[in-house]
Structure formats: C-alpha cells, structure tokens
Amino acid sequence: MSAAMSAAVLRSEWTKARTVRSTPWLLLATFVVTVGSNVAFAFAVRGSFDRMPPQEQRNFDPVYSGFTGLGFGQIILLAFGVLLVTGEYTSGTIRASLAAVPQRGVFYLAKWLSGTLAAFAVSAVTVFPSFFLAQSALGPHGTTITDDGVLRATVGGCLYMTLVCSFAMGVAAILRSSVSSLIIMIPLFFFVSPMLNNVSALQPVAQFLPDQAGTRMIEVVPDGESVLGPGTGLLVMLAWNAATLLGGYLVLRRRDA
Amino acid sequence: MIHARELTKRYGRATVVDGLSFEVRPGQVTGFLGPNGAGKSTTMRMALGLDRPSAGEILVDGRPCRQLKEPLRTIGALLEAKAFHSGRTARGHLRYLAQSNRIPESRVSEVLRLTGLEAVADKRAGTFSLGMGQRLGIAAALLGDPAIVLLDEPVNGLDPEGVRWIRDLMKKLAAEGRTVFVSSHLMSEMALTAEHLIVIGRGRLLADTSVTRFIEANSRTFVRIRTPEPERMRETLSRAGIPVLTGSDGALEAVGARAAVIGELVSAHGLTVHEVSTQSASLEDAFMEFTAGAVEYRASGEVPVRRQGTEGGA
Known part of the structure; x- marks a missing residue:
C-alpha cells in the first residue's frame, strides 16, 4: 500500500466523519460546553476563594481550577470518538467500507487518525480560549501563560482532551456498540474514577485510571496524593490508549464484518 | 472471474458453507440460487x-x-439493503467510497x-424508500467501473418497475x-435473467449448469x-406406451x-x-423439489421447514 493510497483512505475517512450531522454538532458542543463551564467554575471559585481553608489557598492551582470544565467537555469528545467508530456498525456501512478498503490496518489507522486530528484541532481551539477566559474570571487568583509550567499545563489540557477521544475510539472498536461503549465510559469518567480516587484504600490503584492519570498533565501545583506527575501521567494515559487501540485493532482484524 | 475452491465457513458447530467449488465466468449473468x-x-x-x-x-x-x-475498481457489490448511514446524503456516501479508491x-x-x-443525491439516505436504497447500493457497486459485479438478492422488496430496471441492468x-x-431464492427470477446457475442448499453445491438445462432436467410436463x-x-394409454399417474384430484396425468x-x-x-x-x-416447484433434501431443519431436527420471508438471510 503506497503512501498516496493511504492518504486517499484518510481523506475518505475525513469525508465520512464530515458528512454526518453528529460531527459538527458534537465538535461545536465540545467548544461551547468546555469554554462555558470553565468560565462558570472559575467565577464560582473566585467567589468562594476567601472562604477556603488557608491550607487550600496556599496550594491553590489556578490552571487546574480554571480547567474544571474539561471534565464536561471530555464527555462530548468521548461521544464523538465512539460514534465515529460505532456509526459504521449501527448503519451497516462497515461492509461497504471494508469492501472498499479490505486492508483492516489501513482502514483502522485512517479512521483513528481522522478522529484524533479532529479532536486535537477542537481541543486546541477550545483549551486556549478557555485558559485566558477562565484566568480572567479568576481575577486576582488567576495566572498568566508565561508563568512557570503554565504553557506546559495548557498544552497538557489539549493533549488530555485529544487522548480521551482516542481512548474512546479504541474502546468503541472493541465493543462495536455505542450504547455499551458510552455506558461503560461515561460513568467511569464522571463518577467511578473520582469516587474511587477519594477512597484512600483504593487511591493507590485509582490514580492510574485514564482520567486521573491524564489530568496530572494540567496541574501546575502537584496534587500531593498521586505518585504521578505531568510526564508520568501522560505516559499512563498513552498506555491506556495503546492498550484499547490495539484491542480494537485485534477485534477488527479477527472478527467478520 | 470468481473462483471458489473447497470454500467452507463454520460458525461454531454449524457449517454454513460446506466445501463449495465453482467458477463464475464473465460475459453472462450467473444466478446463485438456493x-x-x-x-x-x-x-x-x-x-x-x-x-x-x-x-x-x-x-x-x-x-x-x-x-x-483498490478493490472497487475490480469488484463492486450490492449486499443486503441499507449499507449506508441514514444521516449521510447519497452523494456523501458515494463520495467517501470513491475517495478511498482514488x-x-x-x-x-x-x-x-x-x-x-440525481434528483435525490443531496437528500439524506434515511429518507429513501427501499427501491431508492437499492439504487444507491447499485450506484456504489458500479462506482469503480468494476469487471465483476456481485448482487445479493437485488430485487427483494422492489416494485415492478424497479425489478425490471435491475433485470435490464444485469443483462446490460x-x-x-x-x-x-x-x-x-426465487427460481422464476433467475429463469428471467440468468444464463448460468449455481444452486446450493445447506451450504453444498447442488448444481452448476445452464438455466435451460436446469429447467429441462427438473421441470415435469404432463397432460391432465x-x-x-x-x-x-388408463389401459389405452398404457398400451400406447405412455406412463400414467393419478393426480391428487383423481384426474389422470x-x-x-x-x-x-x-x-x-x-x-x-x-x-x-x-x-x-x-x-x-x-x-418454483422444480426448484423446491430439487432442493427438498437441502432445506434447513428446525432445531428439533424433525420437521423440515422452508424459511419464509423476503429477507436475504445469512
């Protein structure tokens, strides 16, 4: 398979993503929800800052606090990743698609790349405005992009969002069903993981869950409980991605369409 | 040219395709009947x-x-209806397929x-009737101008005009x-369009012959x-060397x-x-008689049943 042919398949996958209504809506919703909730939470934090215990005030992380809304935006991007993959199975286009591109690896890589590039672009145009708006909403407690580690944490926010989408594509490729993919991942990201992380007996394990590890990337002030930092958090997140994406590929290769 | 050699497919213990060998040659419509x-x-x-x-x-x-x-340039296929996303337009569906094969x-x-x-090219495929959906499937099959075209139950659920259109297209x-x-699964349909027949039952090859010969060999003509x-x-006919049977209604055959x-x-x-x-x-009778031993059996394994319905089936 030549490079030109692979490029053609990537182009085809992008057309496929672009030509269903859910794509523009979900990407727009990611932007609106993420920016909106980041700013809203930042305002709320600013209002309650003076009532925080001094210990918390000393350890206040303006970047992490300003990115609270990523927790909501990630769910929409996650759904985008899931639908990109499972849409093929629910609609039956998977047979037309694989009859056109029988090399499963090329097909899978092109689909992953088109979804991940779209997620990265949306993350970039969402996370950076989020940062500036949330920091000005934090007012006196905010920080600037030139401060130590702040740019790194903001780029980390883009990577985190992108990797959530990519992880979701891997899970969806394993399960081949939007319902089961979302039923597993949304509670995991929304409740289960934060809950487990707050149970001290489980924290040593829970800190390695994808969102707990991944959000280390957006910290400037270390969390203090997790053994992971921004760099190691990214590595754990990449490992989760590699595992689900490889699983998805093996399912696609082995099973009949 | 399609060439199957000892082709077998098992799902668990069920053998769905069982040692099929056949060739499908260019220049004619080959019916795949069963x-x-x-x-x-x-x-x-x-x-x-x-x-x-x-x-x-x-x-x-x-x-x-x-x-x-780039397989679409060699082989195009219409599989069961609805292999398209209901939210995508007909043009969008064809465009992404075309791009993938340059x-x-x-x-x-x-x-x-x-x-x-053309008139509905930019309408979402979810709004299409069954017939329009089949046309879209055929459009996709012809996209790469392929030398080989596979059509799985193409006339299922079509109105008479659509059926005729597909027959003419296949011949063309x-x-x-x-x-x-x-x-x-309809012998009468094959008799109208196909020149050659590959007949299977329960995954096994039953016949690989021309349509004319299949009909000659399997249809029974008699005078009532x-x-x-x-x-x-009866006596008169027997003396003239003509075999006589008694029909179910008492008439002689x-x-x-x-x-x-x-x-x-x-x-x-x-x-x-x-x-x-x-x-x-x-x-139909000839075909039923021919495949009588090869229809699917109920789970009890006792009563042979022909599966009903118009669905393509797996």
Whole structure:
C-alpha cells in the first residue's frame, strides 16, 4: 500500500466523519460546553476563594481550577470518538467500507487518525480560549501563560482532551456498540474514577485510571496524593490508549464484518 | 472471474458453507440460487473479504479480495439493503467510497445519473424508500467501473418497475463483458435473467449448469385428462406406451406425452373426455423439489421447514 493510497483512505475517512450531522454538532458542543463551564467554575471559585481553608489557598492551582470544565467537555469528545467508530456498525456501512478498503490496518489507522486530528484541532481551539477566559474570571487568583509550567499545563489540557477521544475510539472498536461503549465510559469518567480516587484504600490503584492519570498533565501545583506527575501521567494515559487501540485493532482484524 | 475452491465457513458447530467449488465466468449473468439460509450471503461476503473462510478460498481475478489494492475498481457489490448511514446524503456516501479508491469525483455524478438518483443525491439516505436504497447500493457497486459485479438478492422488496430496471441492468452489464453474479431464492427470477446457475442448499453445491438445462432436467410436463371412464383410458394409454399417474384430484396425468397424441388416441378409441390439457410444473416447484433434501431443519431436527420471508438471510 503506497503512501498516496493511504492518504486517499484518510481523506475518505475525513469525508465520512464530515458528512454526518453528529460531527459538527458534537465538535461545536465540545467548544461551547468546555469554554462555558470553565468560565462558570472559575467565577464560582473566585467567589468562594476567601472562604477556603488557608491550607487550600496556599496550594491553590489556578490552571487546574480554571480547567474544571474539561471534565464536561471530555464527555462530548468521548461521544464523538465512539460514534465515529460505532456509526459504521449501527448503519451497516462497515461492509461497504471494508469492501472498499479490505486492508483492516489501513482502514483502522485512517479512521483513528481522522478522529484524533479532529479532536486535537477542537481541543486546541477550545483549551486556549478557555485558559485566558477562565484566568480572567479568576481575577486576582488567576495566572498568566508565561508563568512557570503554565504553557506546559495548557498544552497538557489539549493533549488530555485529544487522548480521551482516542481512548474512546479504541474502546468503541472493541465493543462495536455505542450504547455499551458510552455506558461503560461515561460513568467511569464522571463518577467511578473520582469516587474511587477519594477512597484512600483504593487511591493507590485509582490514580492510574485514564482520567486521573491524564489530568496530572494540567496541574501546575502537584496534587500531593498521586505518585504521578505531568510526564508520568501522560505516559499512563498513552498506555491506556495503546492498550484499547490495539484491542480494537485485534477485534477488527479477527472478527467478520 | 470468481473462483471458489473447497470454500467452507463454520460458525461454531454449524457449517454454513460446506466445501463449495465453482467458477463464475464473465460475459453472462450467473444466478446463485438456493433457499434462504443456504449460505449465499455468507459466500458473497467471503468473496468480498468481509468474512474469512474457515477453509478453502474464494478468489477474485485470481487473488483473495483482501489482497486487492483498490478493490472497487475490480469488484463492486450490492449486499443486503441499507449499507449506508441514514444521516449521510447519497452523494456523501458515494463520495467517501470513491475517495478511498482514488476514483474521480466525476464518477460519483455519473453513477448517480446512471441509477436515476440525481434528483435525490443531496437528500439524506434515511429518507429513501427501499427501491431508492437499492439504487444507491447499485450506484456504489458500479462506482469503480468494476469487471465483476456481485448482487445479493437485488430485487427483494422492489416494485415492478424497479425489478425490471435491475433485470435490464444485469443483462446490460453482462453484455458489456462483465462477470455478473446475482443471488436469489426465487427460481422464476433467475429463469428471467440468468444464463448460468449455481444452486446450493445447506451450504453444498447442488448444481452448476445452464438455466435451460436446469429447467429441462427438473421441470415435469404432463397432460391432465379428466374422463368418466378412467379405467379404459388408463389401459389405452398404457398400451400406447405412455406412463400414467393419478393426480391428487383423481384426474389422470400422462407423463411426457403431447396433448395432440392423447387427442388422437381418444378419437381412435371413442373415449369420452372432459378435459385434456398440458400442464407444466412451475419453476418454483422444480426448484423446491430439487432442493427438498437441502432445506434447513428446525432445531428439533424433525420437521423440515422452508424459511419464509423476503429477507436475504445469512
């Protein structure tokens, strides 16, 4: 398979993503929800800052606090990743698609790349405005992009969002069903993981869950409980991605369409 | 050219396709006939590289489909209806397929015109009728101008105009020198369009022959005779060397004789008759009789049932 042919398949996958209504809506919703909730939470934090215990005030992380809304935006991007993959199975286009591109690896890589590039672009145009708006909403407690580690944490926010989408594509490729993919991942990201992380007996394990590890990337002030930092958090997140994406590929290769 | 060699597909303990070997040649319509559940769709999916054979192989132009670089340029297929996303337009569906095989955009408009879908090209496919959906499937199959066309139960659920359109199209494609391989569970449909037949039942090859020969070999023609004096009639026919059977309604059935011969016998012997008519068992009957031993059995394993319905089946 030549490079030109692979490029053609990537182009085809992008057309496929672009030509269903859910794509523009979900990407727009990611932007609106993420920016909106980041700013809203930042305002709320600013209002309650003076009532925080001094210990918390000393350890206040303006970047992490300003990115609270990523927790909501990630769910929409996650759904985008899931639908990109499972849409093929629910609609039956998977047979037309694989009859056109029988090399499963090329097909899978092109689909992953088109979804991940779209997620990265949306993350970039969402996370950076989020940062500036949330920091000005934090007012006196905010920080600037030139401060130590702040740019790194903001780029980390883009990577985190992108990797959530990519992880979701891997899970969806394993399960081949939007319902089961979302039923597993949304509670995991929304409740289960934060809950487990707050149970001290489980924290040593829970800190390695994808969102707990991944959000280390957006910290400037270390969390203090997790053994992971921004760099190691990214590595754990990449490992989760590699595992689900490889699983998805093996399912696609082995099973009949 | 499609070439199956000892093609076998098992799902768990069930063998759906069982050692099939056949060739589908260019320049004619080859019918792939069998009752629902005989393994036709599974065979077609294996030809396209969608399902992996458990044993044996099926080759497209001498190679497994998965090895073709841009397969739409070699083989186009209409699988069961609705292999498109209901939210995508007809043009969008064809466009992404075309791009994946580096087929120029102009060809998308061409196949839309060819299938009469121009007016609805930018409507979402979810709003399409069954017939329009089939047309879109055929447009996708023809996208790469392929030398081999696979059609799985293409006339299912179509109105008479659509049925006729597909029949004409298949004949035209074959006349252009393409390999046209079309599955159906209806013998009558095959008799109208196909020149060659591959008949399977329960995954096994039952016949690989021309349509004409299949019909000759399997349809029974007889002359039905109603008479108030059946015993004399029977004796007369027997003496003339014509085998006689008694039909379910009591009428006599003279097998393999022409009505004119019977009429002359009647007149020569002064017999009274109420009816002398030529009957031929319908093609459906011939097909049912032929595949009688090869229909699917119920789970109990006792009562043979022919699966009903118009669905393509797996």
